Amino acid sequence: MAMASRMSCGLQQCVLPGARRISAALTLVLLMCIVSHNLMAPFTYVLAQEFEGFLEDVNDGEDLDAFVPPVARGHHSMGSNAGPNVAINLPKRKEDTRGRSADPLHELWDEVEFEGFPVADEGLSSSTPAADGLQEKAGGGEVKKNEIVTKPRTRLSYIFEAAGVLFFVVYGVVFWKGRKANENIALAWASQFAGKDSIFEKNFSLLGFGDQPDDPSLIKEGQSTFKFYASGRRYCKSLLATMVFQNRHDLLSQLIYLVSPVKDEITIEVNMNEDMEPLVFALVRKKKAKDALKDLKDLNQFATILNPPTTRKWVSEDLAVISESRELATDLLTEALLDQVFGEKAFQTYSPYFVSLHFSDQFPDVKQGQVLQFTFQIPPANKMAEMTRLIALVPHCIDLIGRYKLSSAAKTKASGVRSKIKADEFKEAAKQRLEAIQKKKAEQQVTLSGKREEKERLRQLKKSMPKVKMSRH
Numbered sequence: 001m002a003m004a005s006r007m008s009c010g011l012q013q014c015v016l017p018g019a020r021r022i023s024a025a026l027t028l029v030l031l032m033c034i035v036s037h038n039l040m041a042p043f044t045y046v047l048a049q050e051f052e053g054f055l056e057d058v059n060d061g062e063d064l065d066a067f068v069p070p071v072a073r074g075h076h077s078m079g080s081n082a083g084p085n086v087a088i089n090l091p092k093r094k095e096d097t098r099g100r101s102a103d104p105l106h107e108l109w110d111e112v113e114f115e116g117f118p119v120a121d122e123g124l125s126s127s128t129p130a131a132d133g134l135q136e137k138a139g140g141g142e143v144k145k146n147e148i149v150t151k152p153r154t155r156l157s158y159i160f161e162a163a164g165v166l167f168f169v170v171y172g173v174v175f176w177k178g179r180k181a182n183e184n185i186a187l188a189w190a191s192q193f194a195g196k197d198s199i200f201e202k203n204f205s206l207l208g209f210g211d212q213p214d215d216p217s218l219i220k221e222g223q224s225t226f227k228f229y230a231s232g233r234r235y236c237k238s239l240l241a242t243m244v245f246q247n248r249h250d251l252l253s254q255l256i257y258l259v260s261p262v263k264d265e266i267t268i269e270v271n272m273n274e275d276m277e278p279l280v281f282a283l284v285r286k287k288k289a290k291d292a293l294k295d296l297k298d299l300n301q302f303a304t305i306l307n308p309p310t311t312r313k314w315v316s317e318d319l320a321v322i323s324e325s326r327e328l329a330t331d332l333l334t335e336a337l338l339d340q341v342f343g344e345k346a347f348q349t350y351s352p353y354f355v356s357l358h359f360s361d362q363f364p365d366v367k368q369g370q371v372l373q374f375t376f377q378i379p380p381a382n383k384m385a386e387m388t389r390l391i392a393l394v395p396h397c398i399d400l401i402g403r404y405k406l407s408s409a410a411k412t413k414a415s416g417v418r419s420k421i422k423a424d425e426f427k428e429a430a431k432q433r434l435e436a437i438q439k440k441k442a443e444q445q446v447t448l449s450g451k452r453e454e455k456e457r458l459r460q461l462k463k464s465m466p467k468v469k470m471s472r473h
Helices: 002-043 155-193 199-203 251-259 286-295 297-302 326-332 335-342 381-403 408-464
Strands: 135-138 141-144 218-222 225-231 236-244 265-272 280-285 319-323 354-360 371-377
Touching: 155 218, 155 225, 155 236, 155 251, 155 381, 199 381, 236 381, 265 381, 280 286, 280 297, 280 326, 286 297, 286 319, 297 408, 319 326, 335 381, 354 381, 371 381
Parallel strands: none
Antiparallel strands: 135 141, 218 225, 225 236, 236 265, 265 371, 280 319, 280 354, 354 371
16 A cells, blocks of 8 residues: 555656646647637628628718728627638627727727827718818808809909900001001102113113012012112122111001101112222211211221312212212212202202212122112102102212222322231231230140149149058968
């Protein structure tokens, strides 16, 4: 018995520790199952076929939380024919005393972590169609969200609109009438002086910008610019007349003309042959004589303003003669010209239309310097015949200059002056080229010296740096 009791005690001592370990392990497993079941209950998957039509029955005004099905803990029921699917009883939501849902998801909500995060209202969700139809009280009336509120138009807005429409109408009328007015004046001039049996038709063999008789005599380069071309006459190569009218088509220009009036002008340039004598001559208004002498290069270099002689007739007091020599001015201002156009009595008739005459073999800004330039003001279309005598000056002066011969002394003097001026111009051009070359060299030297200084600075900087020795271990 003693032996048996000792054996049983030894067996108990050997078995009890193992049984205790097994029971402790079973208890731990059971606790883990219970805890895992409670934690995973909110995330239980719900089969779609068990809740078909659930989302369709949700009202538009319900909260988004209604779409998250709460899962009751410990209420899993299996039907007799449930099969592998799991049926979960969904209890109704209960509100706690604080007005918050008793849903388990709310228990996981952290107010501190989601501070400032917008929470949808219980009665209306921001993603539902009811939110898009939200109406606000504004000004005592119902105004929908995102609706454009228009203010009533005032009387001032109607006035501005009427003024804008009136401005465009007036601008269009002025443009149309001004364009037609300029065209009518140009056609009147062409029919008077370039038509059949006219001055230019009798003195030039070709009129217009073409080789055929039906080609147009006038070319319109703009609403206020017209040109006429003629050629085929002795002593000259061609004639180009440029008519510049007022900007009658521009309303703003018309307003400016009320303060600063501008006249219609025609400039006739005749390119003479190369055998034209060396001469510079001009006849201008006395008020503009100094400006012409200052602005025109050939007049400044070769000519001076002449005083009226006392031994013969001279031009009107309103005119000034700028000539290279008195002999030239006396030869060109013949008795016929003084009596018919530039004399004291005759000039009163043509004074409103005369601007200037400029004859030069050194005409500025022209490749071929032998040019005769006539500048006149154009009268209205119904008074175009009043400038007939001025237009007749063109062929008369072409023949006069073409046949004119300077005396040997005057020609030698004129040729010497031109040679001296050309030599001075050549020296001036050479000086400018030399200065440009020196300037370029100086810039290059500055660049090279700057590079040298930078290189020397880097060398000195490198030299001043401490030397570091490297050794291998």
